Amino acid sequence: MIDLRSDTLTRPTDAMREAMARAEVGDDVYGEDPTVAALEERVAGMFGHEAALFTPTGSMANVLAVASVVSPGEEVLCESSAHIARAELGAHGAITGLTMRTWTHERGQVDLPAIDRLYAPDMGPFFVRTAAVSVENTHNFAGGAVLPLDDLRALRAWADEKGTRIHLDGARLWNAHVATGTPLVDYGRIADVLAVCLSKGLGAPIGSLMVGSADAIAQARVRRKRMGGGMRQVGVLAAAGAYALDHHVERLADDHEHARLLGEALGLDPATVDTNIVVVDRPDAPAFVAAAAEEGVRIAAVGPRAVRVVTHLDVTRADADRAAAVLARLG
Ligand SMILES: *Cc1c(COP(=O)(O)O)cnc(C)c1O
Numbered sequence: 001m002i003d004l005r006s007d008t009l010t011r012p013t014d015a016m017r018e019a020m021a022r023a024e025v026g027d028d029v030y031g032e033d034p035t036v037a038a039l040e041e042r043v044a045g046m047f048g049h050e051a052a053l054f055t056p057t058g059s060m061a062n063v064l065a066v067a068s069v070v071s072p073g074e075e076v077l078c079e080s081s082a083h084i085a086r087a088e089l090g091a092h093g094a095i096t097g098l099t100m101r102t103w104t105h106e107r108g109q110v111d112l113p114a115i116d117r118l119y120a121p122d123m124g125p126f127f128v129r130t131a132a133v134s135v136e137n138t139h140n141f142a143g144g145a146v147l148p149l150d151d152l153r154a155l156r157a158w159a160d161e162k163g164t165r166i167h168l169d170g171a172r173l174w175n176a177h178v179a180t181g182t183p184l185v186d187y188g189r190i191a192d193v194l195a196v197c198l199s200k201g202l203g204a205p206i207g208s209l210m211v212g213s214a215d216a217i218a219q220a221r222v223r224r225k226r227m228g229g230g231m232r233q234v235g236v237l238a239a240a241g242a243y244a245l246d247h248h249v250e251r252l253a254d255d256h257e258h259a260r261l262l263g264e265a266l267g268l269d270p271a272t273v274d275t276n277i278v279v280v281d282r283p284d285a286p287a288f289v290a291a292a293a294e295e296g297v298r299i300a301a302v303g304p305r306a307v308r309v310v311t312h313l314d315v316t317r318a319d320a321d322r323a324a325a326v327l328a329r330l331g
Contacts (some may be wrong), residue, residue, distance in 0.1 A: 001042075001296055001297075001300055002132070002199050002296060002297050002298065002315065002319045002322065002323045003064065003186065003248070003298045003315075004073075004262070004298060004299050004300075004309045004311065004315065004323060005298050005299060005308075005310065006300065006308055006310050006312075007172075007200045007201040007255070007277075007298040007310045007311070007312035007313075008199060008200055009274060009312065009314065010201075010203040010313045010314050011186035011203075011205075011314065012193075012203065012204070012205050012240055012330070013203065013313075014188045014242045015108050015247070016203065016204070016244070016247075017106040017242070019192050019238045019239045019240065019242070019243040020237070020238070020239045020240050020243075021236075023035045023235040023236045023238070023239035024235060025233035025234070025235035026233065026235070026248055026265075027232050027233065028054070028230075028231050028232060028233070028234055029225065029230040029231070029232060029234075033232075033234060033235045033238070034141060034235065034241070035235030035236075035238045035239050036054050036216040036234055036235050036238040038084075038238075039052075039054060039148040039209075039238040039241055039242050040052040040054055040209065041207045042242070042245070043196065043211060043245075043321075044190070046184045046185070046297065047184055047185060047187065047188025047191075047196075047211050048185040048188040048189055049193065049194075049212055049213065049259050050212070050213050050214040051142075051211075051212065051213065051214045051216075051217035051218075051289070052209045052210065052211045052212075052217065052307065053209060053210045053217050053220050053221055053224065054207060054208075054209055054226055054231075054238055055207075055208050055209065055210060055223050055224060055229060056206055056207070056208070056231070057199075057208055058083075058169075058171045058196075058200075058208040058276075059087075059088045059091060060208070060224065060227065060229055061169075061195035061196070061197075061208040061209060061210040062083070062084050062088060062091075062092075062169055062210075062218075063088070063091050063095055063096060063172050063197045063222055063227075064195075064210045064220040064224060064250065064270065065093060065167055065193045065194065065210045065212065065216075065220070066084065066092055066094075066096065066098070066132070066134060066167050066193075066196045067092075067096040067098075067220060067223060068138060068193050068210075068212060068220055069131060069132040069133075069167055069192055069193055070092075070096065070098045070132050070165075071098070071131065071214075072096060072097035072098060073097060073099075073128070073154075074098055074099075074102055074128065074129045074130070074131040075098060075099045075128045075129065075130050075131065075134070076092070076098060076100055076102055076130075076131065076132045076134050076167065077102070077103070077115055077118050077119065077130060077132070077133045078100055078102055078133070078135070078136075078137070078215060079102060079103060079104065079108050079109075079111075079139070079142075080103065080104040080140060081104075081108060081125075081139075081141040082102070082108070082134060082136050082139075082141075082169065083136055083140050083141070083167060083169055084100075084134055084136075084169060084188070085102060085139065092239075094182045094256055095227070097228060099128055101130075103115060103118060103120050103154025103239040103275070104235065105142075105241070106142065106243055107139070107142045107143075107145045108136060108141065108142030108145050108146060108147070109139075109142075109145065109151065109308055110147060110151040110152065110155050111156060112137040112151075112154055113288075115133055115155070115158070116158065119133075119162065119164070121162065121163075121164060122168070124250055130164065131164070132164060132165055132166065132167055133154065133155065133165075133167070133191075134156065134166075134167040134168075134169060135147060135155065135166065135167075135168055135169070136168075136169040136170075136171075137152070137170055137172075137173055137174045137176050137187065138169060138173070138175050138176050138179075138274065138277070140171070140172070140277065141279065142279070142300060143171065143272075143273070143274075143277050143278055143279035144160055144175065144259070144273070144274055144275035144277030144278070144279075144310075145274050145275075145277055146175075146176045146180055146274040146275060147176070148180075148181055148182070148186070149182050149186055149190075149209055152168075152187070152190040153190060155190065156189070156190040159299070165192040165193070166190060166191050166192050167192065167193050167194065167195075168187065168190065168191035168193075168194035168195070169186065169194075169195055169196065170191075170194045170195060170196045170197075171196065171197040171200055171208070171310070172197070172200055172201065172275065172276075172277075173187055173194070174196070174201065174202060174252060175201060175252050175255075175256070175275040175276055176250050176258070176274075176275065177249075178249065178250065178252040179253075179256055179274055179275050180244040180253075182193070187290040187321060188211070189302040191282040192212065192213075192216075193210065193211065193212035193213075193216055193222060194210070194212070195208060195209070195210050195211070196208060196209055196211065198240070198241035198245070199251055200246050200310050200312075201248070201255055201276055201311075201313065202241075202244035202245070202248045202249065202252075203244050203313040204237070204241045204243075204244045205240055205310070206237050206240070206241040207237050207238065207240065207241045248313060251305070251313070252275075252276065254317070255311040255312055255313075255315070256261050256273075256274075256276055256311075258276075258311040258315060258317065258319075258320035258330075259273050259275065259276045259278050259309070259310075259311045260279065261271045261324045262278050262309050262311065262320060262323060262324050263278040263280075263309075264324070265323075265324035265328040265331075266278060266280045266307075266309070266327055266330065266331070267280070267285055267323070268280060274314065276310060276311045277308060277309070277310050278308065278309040279302065279306055279307070279308045279309075280306070280309075281305055281306055282305060282306065282307050283305055285301040285303065285304060285305055285306055285307050286301050286304070288330065289301050289307060291330050292324060292326060292327060292330060295329075295330070296322075296326070297322075297323045297326045297327065299327075309323075309327075
C-alpha cells in the first residue's frame with residue numbers, strides 16, 4: 001500500500017527513535033525538561049519571536065494562539081475553508097468562546113478588500129468586535145497553496161494601520177519556506193502569533209508549537225495546563241521534533257516534486273501544485289478513492305466532490321511514480 005491520505009501518516013525513522021531514546025528529560029510542568037526548553041527556544045528564534053510553547057497537537061497550538069489575540073465573545077476573521085474553521089471541531093467556539101466570520105478564496109489566499117469589508121472593531125454594543133485575522137500557510141484544503149509573502153506583508157501593513165492582530169496557522173509553513181525560499185523569520189514577522197507542526201511532513205510522531213511574545217506564551221502555558229495539556233517528561237517527543245528540524249526540512253522539496261507528478265497524473269497543470277498536497281474536484285470522489293485503494297494506493301475524499309493526495313517522508317520517488325501510474329490509469 002502507498003498511503004497518500006495525509007502527511008501525518010509518517011512513522012519515526014530509526015535515527016529519530018535513537019534521538020528520542022537519548023533525550024535528556026525532566027518534568028516540563030515544573031519547567032525542568034531541558035530538551036523541551038531547547039526546542040521552544042530554538043523554534044521561537046527561527047521565527048524571530050520571544051518564546052514558544054510545545055503542544056501535543058497543532059489544534060491545541062492554534063486554540064492557544066488564537067485565544068491569545070481574541071477574547072471570549074470577540075471574533076476572528078479567516079478564509080472559509082481554513083483548518084481553524086473546518087477541521088478543529090469547533091474548538092475555538094467551544095473552548096475559547098469566540099466566533100468567526102469568513103471570506104472565501106478558491107486558493108485560500110489573503111483577500112484584503114474582503115477582509116477590510118468584514119473588519120468591524122468598534123460597531124457599538126450590538127455587533128461582535130473583530131479582534132484578529134487568521135491566515136493559513138500553506139493552505140491545506142486549498143491544495144497546499146502558498147500564500148505569497150507580498151500578500152502577507154500587505155495584510156501586516158493593513159493590520160498595523162487598523163491596530164488589529166494576525167494569527168498564522170503555519171502547520172506546513174516549512175513547506176512554504178522550502179517551496180519559495182522565503183526565510184522563516186520573514187513569515188514570523190508578519191504574525192503576532194503563529195502555530196507550527198512537527199508531525200506533518202517533518203515526520204515527528206507528535207508535536208506542535210505556538211510561537212509569540214513572552215507574555216502570550218506565559219498565558220498560554222496556563223491555558224494549556226487548564227486544557228489538560230501540561231506534559232511531563234516529553235523531552236523524548238521534543239527530541240523527535242528537533243531531529244526533524246535538523247534532517248527533514250530541506251527534503252520537503254522531494255515531496256513537492258512527487259506531488260507535482262501526482263497532480264499531473266490527476267489532470268492538473270503541475271505548475272499549480274505549490275507544495276505537497278494535491279486537491280482535485282471529482283464528482284465521483286468516494287468511488288475514485290475506493291478504486292485507487294483496490295490498486296494499492298490510498299487517497300482521501302475531503303468532500304463529496306473532492307479528493308486529496310498528500311506526499312510525505314515515507315513516500316519514495318518509486319512510490320510516487322507507481323501511484324501516479326495508477327491514478328492516471330483510473331483517470
Ligand atoms: C494538521 C493541521 C493542523 C493541526 O492539526 P492536529 O491534527 O491537531 O495536529 C492545523 N492546521 C492545519 C492547516 C493543519 O493541516
